[in-house]
Amino acid sequence: MRWLLNIWRTLTKPAQYLTLGTVSVSAFLMGVIFWGGFNTALEATNTEEFCISCHSMESMPYKELQETVHWSNHSGVRATCPDCHVPHEWSRKIGRKIEASHDVWGWLLQTVNTPEKFEDKRLEMASREWKRFDRDNSLACKNCHNYDSMKWDSMSKLAQKQMKRAAELDQSCIDCHKGIAHKLPDMGTARAPELIAEVGSGVNGLEVDQSYFTALTKPVYFNEKTDVEAGTLNIATKVKVLELKGNRAKIGIDGWRKKIGAGRVIYYDFGLNILSAQLTKDAALEEGVIQTFEEKEDPMTGLKWQRVEAVIWTDTDYLLSDLQPLWNYARSTYSDSCSVCHTQPDEAHFDANTWPGMFQGMIAFVNMDQDTQALVQKYLQEHSSTFDKSAH
Incomplete structure (x- = not known):
C-alpha cells in the first residue's frame, strides 16, 4: 500500500522544477501517442x-x-x-x-x-x-x-x-435489396422471431372457458398424448379452451366449411375464404371432432356451406388473450413492406375473397416468413370492404 500512496502523492504533487510549457508539451505528446495507439488498434479491427x-x-x-x-x-x-x-x-x-x-x-x-x-x-x-x-x-x-x-x-x-x-x-x-451480398435466410419455415418479439409467446396459465388467439400457425392433435398431427391451426384464429391437461389444451374452433369432400378446411365465416384451420382427412372424418349445425347455399358459387365447431387438441404455447397486438404488427408490416415498390391499396379497397390473390402477387417482392404472410393476409381480409363499408 505504501508504494501506491507514494505514486499517488507524486502524481498529485505540484511540479517544482518543470515549466508549464514542458508539462503542456508532455501532455500533448502523451495524448498524441495514446490517440495514435487507439486509432491504430481501431483500424486494425476494421479490416477484412x-x-x-x-x-x-x-x-x-x-x-x-x-x-x-x-x-x-x-x-x-x-x-x-x-x-x-x-x-x-x-x-x-x-x-x-x-x-x-x-x-x-x-x-x-x-x-x-x-x-x-x-x-x-x-x-x-x-x-x-x-x-x-x-x-x-x-x-x-x-x-x-x-x-x-x-x-x-x-x-x-x-x-x-x-x-x-x-x-x-x-x-x-x-x-428491396436484402440478399444482395449474402444468402437470404430460409424465410419460408422460420417461426417469425420479429413477430413473437413484438406480441409475445403466449399467456402463462390458460383458463378453461376463456377465448384466446393464435400467435403462430400451430399443429393440432387428436388427443392430449399423441404426437400425430391432425392438421394446422391458422394464425390469428380465435379458439375457446375447453380442457387443460399438462402442456396441451382441448380447444373449440367455430367457423364454416364447404360441403365438399371431407370438409376438412374451416373458414372464419360463411362464404369467406379466410382460413381458420385445416384438418387432415382422417381428423375431419373422426367421430366427435367436427359437429355441424345450420347449412346455407352461397348464391355466388352455388356451394353449400355448413356452420361447424371443431374440437381438437393443441399445445398451450403461442396463445394470446388479445388480438390487437397481432393486428398492430400486421398493419405496420403491411405499411412498411408493401409500400416499397408502390403505394399500397387501403385495406378496405378489396373484399375478403379478392385480397388473397392480390396479396400473393405482392409478397414475391418482399421477404416474409410464412407466419407473417398468413397474418398480414388475414389482417387484410378481416379489414376489407366486406367488413368496412365506408370505402365503397
Missing part, C-alpha cells in the same frame, strides 16, 4: 482480414460474398466487410464497435462455429443487420451508391420506375 480471422465468418458469409457482384464486377470496385457493416462516421463507428462485443461473446461461446449452427442463427443475425440498415437509412450502401449519380437510361423500365420513386423518398436500400 480481421473480420475473416474468425473461422465461422470466413467459411460462410465471406465465401457467399465472393459469389456476388459486390466481390467481382465490370468496374473492379469491391466492397469489403467493413464497407457495409461498419459506419464511416467516427462516433457511429465507435457505437458499432461496442455493439460488436456481442459478436465476440458469440465467438467465445461458439454460437455459430458449424454450418448447422450458422443456418439456425442466420435469420436472427440477418434481422439484426436489416434493422441496423433501416435505422441508418442504408448509409453504408449510400457511401458508394448515390441516387443523384444513377444513370436512369441504362435501367429497365421497371427498375427506372422503382428506383426513381426510391430516390424521391430517399428510401433505404435494404427495403
Whole structure:
C-alpha cells in the first residue's frame, strides 16, 4: 500500500522544477501517442482480414460474398466487410464497435462455429443487420451508391420506375435489396422471431372457458398424448379452451366449411375464404371432432356451406388473450413492406375473397416468413370492404 500512496502523492504533487510549457508539451505528446495507439488498434479491427480471422465468418458469409457482384464486377470496385457493416462516421463507428462485443461473446461461446449452427442463427443475425440498415437509412450502401449519380437510361423500365420513386423518398436500400451480398435466410419455415418479439409467446396459465388467439400457425392433435398431427391451426384464429391437461389444451374452433369432400378446411365465416384451420382427412372424418349445425347455399358459387365447431387438441404455447397486438404488427408490416415498390391499396379497397390473390402477387417482392404472410393476409381480409363499408 505504501508504494501506491507514494505514486499517488507524486502524481498529485505540484511540479517544482518543470515549466508549464514542458508539462503542456508532455501532455500533448502523451495524448498524441495514446490517440495514435487507439486509432491504430481501431483500424486494425476494421479490416477484412480481421473480420475473416474468425473461422465461422470466413467459411460462410465471406465465401457467399465472393459469389456476388459486390466481390467481382465490370468496374473492379469491391466492397469489403467493413464497407457495409461498419459506419464511416467516427462516433457511429465507435457505437458499432461496442455493439460488436456481442459478436465476440458469440465467438467465445461458439454460437455459430458449424454450418448447422450458422443456418439456425442466420435469420436472427440477418434481422439484426436489416434493422441496423433501416435505422441508418442504408448509409453504408449510400457511401458508394448515390441516387443523384444513377444513370436512369441504362435501367429497365421497371427498375427506372422503382428506383426513381426510391430516390424521391430517399428510401433505404435494404427495403428491396436484402440478399444482395449474402444468402437470404430460409424465410419460408422460420417461426417469425420479429413477430413473437413484438406480441409475445403466449399467456402463462390458460383458463378453461376463456377465448384466446393464435400467435403462430400451430399443429393440432387428436388427443392430449399423441404426437400425430391432425392438421394446422391458422394464425390469428380465435379458439375457446375447453380442457387443460399438462402442456396441451382441448380447444373449440367455430367457423364454416364447404360441403365438399371431407370438409376438412374451416373458414372464419360463411362464404369467406379466410382460413381458420385445416384438418387432415382422417381428423375431419373422426367421430366427435367436427359437429355441424345450420347449412346455407352461397348464391355466388352455388356451394353449400355448413356452420361447424371443431374440437381438437393443441399445445398451450403461442396463445394470446388479445388480438390487437397481432393486428398492430400486421398493419405496420403491411405499411412498411408493401409500400416499397408502390403505394399500397387501403385495406378496405378489396373484399375478403379478392385480397388473397392480390396479396400473393405482392409478397414475391418482399421477404416474409410464412407466419407473417398468413397474418398480414388475414389482417387484410378481416379489414376489407366486406367488413368496412365506408370505402365503397
